[in-house]
Amino acid sequence: MSIILHHLEYSRSTRIIWLLEEMKVDYEMVRHARNPETFRSPEELAAVHPLAKAPTVIVDGVTMVESGAIIEYLIERFGDGGFAPAPDSPDRARYLEWMHFAEGTMGMPVILTALAPRFGGLGEALTPFITAEVTKLLGFANDALAGREFLVGDSLTGADINLCYLLEVATAAQLMSAYPELQRYLATMQARPAYEKSLELGGPIIFRPAA
Ligand SMILES: N[C@@H](CCC(=O)N[C@@H](CS)C(=O)NCC(=O)O)C(=O)O
Known part of the structure; x- marks a missing residue:
């Protein structure tokens, strides 16, 4: 199992750090600084995914963006039954x-x-x-x-x-x-x-x- 989180400073990717820390799973974090003039993400993140958005994760070689989808996917894979009600739960x-x-x-x-x-x-x-x-x-x-x-x-x-x-x-x-x-x-x-x-x-x- 391999999780790489591309984290952009001052951004939504802190959500994914929070989730991974709650789940206590191992992951690698690659940090990106914002362009100081435009405040946009740097070229290095565009090299990972064409949208150059944070969060971006690579899970077992599959690259993924969109916080909600990432959160759902990480919970399904590594949540050990927690962090989401079961599919048949009334919640x-x-x-x-x-x-x-x-x-x-x-x-x-x-x-x-x-x-x-x-x-x-x-x-x-x-x-x-x-x-x-x-x-x-x-x-x-x-x-x-x-x-x-x-x-x-x-x-x-x-x-x-x-x-x-x-x-x-x-x-x-x-x-x-x-x-x-x-x-x-x-x-x-x-x-x-x-x-x-x-x-x-x-x-x-x-x-x-x-x-
Ligand atoms: N709906 C996306 C939004 C992603 C997004 O816009 N992220 C911002 C950081 S909070 C970003 O990457 N901004 C830098 C840029 O677009 O250059 C999500 O929830 O992941």
Whole structure:
């Protein structure tokens, strides 16, 4: 068994470090720095996969991108029955829904909002649309997590891992103040030893320019 994780600084690939540390499996990590001018991934990552995206993993010689797919695949192969409800569990549908909600629905508006200040803002046309979307999506997740430690069931799943990166981005973009349940949930995840280890190994998730 061989797992190679291509990790890009300040990126979603911290999700995969976190998962691999939770599963306690051996892996090799190849680190990539962002281009300091464009903040995009470097040529070395394009040599691994044409999209040059993080995370990229190579599992037993097969190269794969997309956090959600990678998380599902690694859990199937190496999760030892944990980190996802079984296919016939009543929690399975909700697990898959949350897993794909993160990148499929929440990612674009949250990341656009976080990036917008660097590019002169969202502008008049996009601001109402994107802001309403962010409010709806964070509110939805906040309500779903009321009184819960995890998105699904009573233990950590891949869906939690996929969502938390976006909550880190939302926190950095100061979008989280109205969502106490999301703040509490994220704090609980941040306190997990494997989460702490992922930051130790991968560096900060969010780039913060020197003041
Ligand atoms: N939906 C993809 C998004 C991957 C993605 O956009 N990753 C960013 C890092 S957070 C990236 O590689 N950016 C560098 C670039 O596109 O040049 C996933 O969840 O893996």
